Amino acid sequence: MKIEAIWLRMALLWVLGIGSAMANSPPYRIPVASNPAVALDTTTGLTSSGLIWMRCAVGMDFHNTPPNGACVTNDPAAEAYTNPAQALSYAQAQTAADNANSANNGAGTHGINTWKLPTMQELNSLLMPENSRPPNYENTVFPNLDTSQPYWTNFHFGFMAATVDFASGRMTTGAPPATGYLLLVSAPDANLHTVTLTAGEHGVVIGSSILAESKTGTVTFEVQPDAGYVLSAVQKTSGDCLETALPMLNQITAIVGEQNCALTAEFQRDPSKVMITTEVQPAMGGNITCSPAGPFFPKGSSVICKATANAGFTFKTLQLNNSAPTTDNELPMTNLLYDRVLKATFAPITSISGTTVPTPGTSGVAGPAMAEIVEGGGSACHFDESVSQFVAAPTSGLPAGTAMPQGMLQFTLRDCDATRVTMRVTWPQPLTDARKFGLAEQGATVPSLFAPTDLHINGHVMTYTLQDGQLGDDDWATNGVIVDPIGATVFTALAITPATLPATMADHPISVQLASPDAAAPAVFSSANLPAGLLLSPTGQLTGTLSAGTYPFTISVADANGSSGSITYHWVVSAVPVPVPTLSAWSLVVLFMLLAMVTHRAQKTRRPQHQRPHQ
Incomplete structure (x- = not known):
């Protein structure tokens, strides 16, 4: 009989409670304010519900964060909007309602001590009509509602419970879940x-x-x-x-x-006060401060306002209402009776000057120099004077064959947009070339020498271009900041070895390897006046044959840094000598014997004509 009574009671609850709730009646219309709890009034034609809902599930606190507030965990050390609500068993949910009512010495939470678990119809009424979804609930009222678990109603009878799943937008009856979330509701008494x-x-x-x-x-x-x-x-x-x-x-x-x-x-x-509104152009250029502090002042007050430029900018003008701008950055005002508008304009610092720091042991001399932003970078692009100056060239790290006798310019531009910036630098001495000594590619950690983009040199002046986050910007980040180290560079002559070519003879094969010990690889060799019969490879291999004679010609070399050098050879090629016959030792012996025999015979046959015998 007990089991039959239970089933009859459940059936009655279904007909009277759940059945009507599952009809997805229109939700309560909610006047949303920056409140942790809201009163909901129905639009179904029923009498006013008088319900007040917590806007956050138990375990989270409401924070009045625009536009509709946010629910955060009530653990102060972990206030993140994505943190979940507190998962509760049904018994823990009942305890949570009791704790909300007994808080603050019985005054309750948010001034209410009648919090409870919602009925099936109350909680189901928060679901949006099916033809109005998504979302499944009023997310402007219940911000970042955690929908990963169902929400408890007060219906929990043995092995049967009713919950609302806001993720699917459905009420479910069946075996109770192990845990769920809880939205507390208050239903004050009729009085x-x-x-x-x-x-x-x-x-x-x-x-x-x-x-x-x-x-x-x-x-x-x-x-x-x-x-x-x-x-x-x-x-x-x-x-x-x-x-x-x-x-x-x-x-x-x-x-x-x-x-x-x-x-x-x-x-x-407040009708007893006047207001001074301040405007600054550009916004990062500076600020206007008033003494006493504003922006509201009692009528009849005397106030002094001052415009101050931020780093990288200079003050230009100060204007009161529609009067003519002044170049005085302070403006006193007396007997204020009406609102005022004060406008300040600032100009970005687009040029810096200084004295070069020459490299010892070179032809460089200290002298006045200037760097300028010619165009590009946006209206607010400016030098950061605190880190922009003419400095000495590095004492190490420059490639062999290069020098910066006039030192370097190290500067930083700030508040630049993505457009290309044209720079102009004037040095005290004429230029032959210029190189940047920085990070030549993204991810590089060691500076190297490379040519600036769009480099043009005219006497003492060089121009080139830069772009935020591109080659030439040493931080390689598109962040409005351009970091640039550059120097007026000269290239010392590269030596070529050997200094003299080895002796050779006419028509003999020639093979000589030339080298430039100080050249930065790859070194490229060339010649404009090689004698006929000689060939020179780009790597410096000299091959071929020559006839007898003296051959003047010049060999040049250029390396990856732009350094170059040359050498002029006068190569003497000897003629091939006429061969002289030679005799072996036995041939000489035989020849000597023959000469001896011939000599003896000649002496034997020769007699004097006037000599006669004795009688």
Whole structure:
């Protein structure tokens, strides 16, 4: 019999409660204010519900963050809008409602001590009609509602419970989940009515903006006007109450009537004060400060306002209302009776000057120099004077064969847009070339020498271009900041070895490897007047054959840094000598013997003609 009674009771609940709730009746229309709890009035034709809902699930706190507020965990060390609500068992949900009511020594949470778990119909009424989805609920009222678990209703009977799943927009009855989330609701007794106060523009409600009281009872709200404004009136937007604004006390009172009541506090400019509005162009150029501090001042006041330029800008003009601008950056005003508008204009610093720092041991001399932004970079692009100056060239790191006798210019531009900036630098001595000594590619950590973009040189002056986040900007970031190191560069002559070419003979094959020890790879060799018969490769290999004679020609070399050098050779090529016959040792012996025999024979046959024998 007990089981049958349970089923009969569940069936009755379905017919009377869940069945009507599942019909997805239109949601309550919600006057949203910057309040942690809201009173909801139905538009279904029923009598006013008198319900007040917590805007955040248990475990989270409401923060009045524009535009509709936000729910954050009530752990102060982890205030993140994406943190989940507190997952509760059904018993823990009941305890949470009790704790909300006993808080503040029994005064309750947000001034209410009648919080409870919602009924099925109450919670289901928060779902949007199917033809109005998504979203499935009023997300302007319940900000960042965690929908990862269902929400408890007060229906929980043994192995059966009813919950609302805001993710799917459905109410579910069945076995109760292990945990769920909880939106607390307050249903005051029939003798209590709520008064809700919303602050209009230029003011806020101090403390609770929802108060409950019996019929003919009085509630009092505290408001705080913005500076220069006062409470002017209170308007009733719905319901039944007798409202009164007390501007001198910054209070609004209401006598409760037969229904819930909604009020709006209105604020206006304080008629006893004048306002000085300040405008600055460009916005980052500087500021205007007044003494005493404003912007609101009692009528008849005397005020001194001053325009001050920010770093990288200079003051230009100060203008009061529509009067002629002045170049004085201070403006005294006396007996103020009307509002004033004060405008200040500032100009970006687009040039810097200084003295070069020459490199010792070079031809450089210290002298006046200037760097200028010619065009581009936007109207606010300017030098950061604190880190922009002419400096000495690095003592190490420059490639062999290069020098910066006039030193370097190190500067930073700020508040630049993405357009290309044309720079002009005037040096005290004429230029032959210029190179940037910085990070030649994104991700590089070691500076190197490379040519500026669009470099042009005319005597003492060079121009080139830069762009935020591109080659030449040493931070390689599109952040409005351009970091640029550049120097007037000269290239020392590169030596070529060998200094003299080896002796060679006519028509003999030639193969000589030339080199430039100080050249930055790749070094390229060339010649404009090679003798016929010789070939020179770009790597410096000299090959070929030559006939006898003397051959003057010049070899040049250029390296990756732009350094170059040359050498002139006078190569003497000897003629091939006529071969002289030679005899072997045996041939000489035989020849000697033959000569001896010939000599002996000649002596033997030769006799004197006048000699006669003795008689």
